[in-house]
Amino acid sequence: MDALAVDGVWKYFGDYPALRAVTVKVPEGACLALLGRNGAGKTTLLRILANLSRPTQGHITMFGAPAKGDSFRSKIGYLGHGIGVYDDLSALENLLLFGRLHRIADPEAAANRALDRVGLLRVKDGLAREFSRGMRQRLAVARAFQHNPKVLLLDEPFTSLDDKAIAVLQQLLAEARSEGATIIMSTHQLREAMELASHVALLERGKIVHFGPRVEEMITDPTWLYRTYGEQGQ
Amino acid sequence: MKAGFVAAWAIARKDLQTEMRTRESINASSSFSLVILVLFSFAFDLEREAWLAISGGLLWMVYAFAGALIVNRSFAREIPNDCLDVLIASPAPPWALFLGKSVSAFVLLVIVELISLPVFGLFYRIDWWQHFGSVMGVLALATWGISVVGVAFSAVTVNIRLRELMLPVLLYPVLIPLLLGAMGSTTTLFGGNPDLTNITAALKLLIGFDIIYTALGVGLVEFILVS
Numbered sequence: 508m509d510a511l512a513v514d515g516v517w518k519y520f521g522d523y524p525a526l527r528a529v530t531v532k533v534p535e536g537a538c539l540a541l542l543g544r545n546g547a548g549k550t551t552l553l554r555i556l557a558n559l560s561r562p563t564q565g566h567i568t569m570f571g572a573p574a575k576g577d578s579f580r581s582k583i584g585y586l587g588h589g590i591g592v593y594d595d596l597s598a599l600e601n602l603l604l605f606g607r608l609h610r611i612a613d614p615e616a617a618a619n620r621a622l623d624r625v626g627l628l629r630v631k632d633g634l635a636r637e638f639s640r641g642m643r644q645r646l647a648v649a650r651a652f653q654h655n656p657k658v659l660l661l662d663e664p665f666t667s668l669d670d671k672a673i674a675v676l677q678q679l680l681a682e683a684r685s686e687g688a689t690i691i692m693s694t695h696q697l698r699e700a701m702e703l704a705s706h707v708a709l710l711e712r713g714k715i716v717h718f719g720p721r722v723e724e725m726i727t728d729p730t731w732l733y734r735t736y737g738e739q740g741q
Numbered sequence: 742m743k744a745g746f747v748a749a750w751a752i753a754r755k756d757l758q759t760e761m762r763t764r765e766s767i768n769a770s771s772s773f774s775l776v777i778l779v780l781f782s783f784a785f786d787l788e789r790e791a792w793l794a795i796s797g798g799l800l801w802m803v804y805a806f807a808g809a810l811i812v813n814r815s816f817a818r819e820i821p822n823d824c825l826d827v828l829i830a831s832p833a834p835p836w837a838l839f840l841g842k843s844v845s846a847f848v849l850l851v852i853v854e855l856i857s858l859p860v861f862g863l864f865y866r867i868d869w870w871q872h873f874g875s876v877m878g879v880l881a882l883a884t885w886g887i888s889v890v891g892v893a894f895s896a897v898t899v900n901i902r903l904r905e906l907m908l909p910v911l912l913y914p915v916l917i918p919l920l921l922g923a924m925g926s927t928t929t930l931f932g933g934n935p936d937l938t939n940i941t942a943a944l945k946l947l948i949g950f951d952i953i954y955t956a957l958g959v960g961l962v963e964f965i966l967v968s
Contacts, residue, residue: 557830561967577744581832589823595759607751608831610744650827 508570510535510658510689511556516565518551518713525551527713529565533691533706538684540700540721541693542732543710549693550588552710553662556691557585569658581609584656586664590647594636598627598646601635602653609654621653622646625675641669648672652679659683661692665699673699697729709736745840748833752841757848759818767849770810774857777803782864792865797928800861801920804854805887809909811849812891815842816899825899825966835963839892843958846888854880872930875937879930882947883923886954890915893958896965915954922946 511533518526526548533539541549554560556567558575567574569582585591592601599618606614622628625645635643644667651659659680665673680690680703694700701707701721709717709732717736724731760767781799819825828838862869869876894911898904926943937944 554826557826559826559829559967577832577834580830583830585827585830587823587826589821589826591822591824591827593755593759593824594821595762596755600755600758604751604755605827605831608748608828608833610747610832 508535509533509568510537510570511574511691512568513552513556514566514568516552516555516562516567518548518555518560519563525713526555526562529710529713529715531708531715531718533689535570535689536684536687537705538680538690538703539692539706539708540704541691541708541710542695542697542700543693546712547710548713549710550662551713553587553660553691553693557583557587557660581654582657584651584654584659586647586651586659586661588662590643592635592643592646592650595634597632597634598622598638598649599631601646602650605650606653611654617653621649624652624679625649626671640667641672644668644672645675648676648679652683655683655686655688657688659688659690659692661690661694663694663696664692665694665696677703697725697732701726701729707732709733711737744832745834745837748831748837749841749844752828752833752838753844753848756815756818756842756845760814760845760849766811766814767852770807770849771853771856773810774803774807774853775860777806778857778861778864789866792867793932794928796861796865796867796931797924797926799865800927801883801924803857804850804884805913805916805920807853807857808846808850808884808887808891809912811853812846812888812895812912813905813908815846815892815895817895817904820899829966835966836959838966839889839896839958839962842892842895843885843888843955846892847885850884850888851880854884867931868933869931871933875930875940876927879923879926879940879944879947882944882951883919886919886947886950887916889951889954889958890919893954893962893965896962918946919950922950 509532513529513531516526516529517524529552543549555562558580569579602618602621603614606617611617619628622631625648627642627645635646664676668676684690704721707721707725708715819828858869861867891912894908898907901907922943926940929940
């Protein structure tokens, strides 16, 4: 069964079509790398999937049901451009808040577990504003993963992460995939993306120009995808 | 439904927790109220009867301006780190987000009002405590109205660059009926009239305003927040 099915999605900002008839079917348990140049529409698509923006036209379903509403959002984990944590709350308080919003049965236990996984348990009572950039990124990762989401929507998750945070994120993504989670991530870091991806979609000017399983050439030569399928390469 | 109220409480608690740590809007709002009240008392040399006649109007003008400082931060505090996106993408229903924000704005505004009320009584020689229960009732009804309308417009203006200017422009025209009701009933109560029948119409106006704008906010917040 498809975890997420995007069917003919258009998004206009004024007269400008940011997405043009995007159709993608992501199988359950897959990891889709959403690739494309700046302004291709990756973030717009992820924001629509996360219910942060409405498509002008088209439908999205998750496991056959419309991908909107409280029940849908309880199954997703979203990591956007901003880290989405409160500077004036401690690491634990941040995770407790989102644990409560995600209706986790024991938010404190889940928060402590998540902090332990990203190596922040020792500083759980420290305010997020006192953390280094890398620690704040890891806290954001813990926030997105703590409720064990079925679908992870990650917008350039490796950008400006330090090596420790990249390792933590890769470990968490591998664990999530082994537990059956579906991952959709936009990224410019082709090497990291290709290591994790099972499928690849290439967006150009709001249009999907290639969608399919990851192939060996994509790992050995990161520019191969753009040269082979990109409009400029054709 | 219950989960929505739990989420609303979590959001209200978070807002109050962060505000108590930073005190950014409560300090600004209470200082503003106190300064305006003191300035007015020195600016005009009036008899007690004259002060009584304008007491409700004066007090609610100050509270309305102080309220704008509180509600302005309501959604603006979600902007750093894109926290608003994460709240919208969470399973908390949008109405819970609106309700939680309204509750926190209400609590903060009541704190500001309770800080400035004794100063108001002292400088204007108004025995506001005479009908304490009724005054508190009017205060609660009108403050809830300011909070829900303010939070709704805070959501509308959250992505506008000049939101600090736009919010009052949008807020005050809508608040006119509420402020008229609050001013009239407060002036009557400060005048020492214990008969609640004199302020029944104003109370009905306040209750009606609160119900209508709470329902509108709850119903429209998703449309406002999701672009």
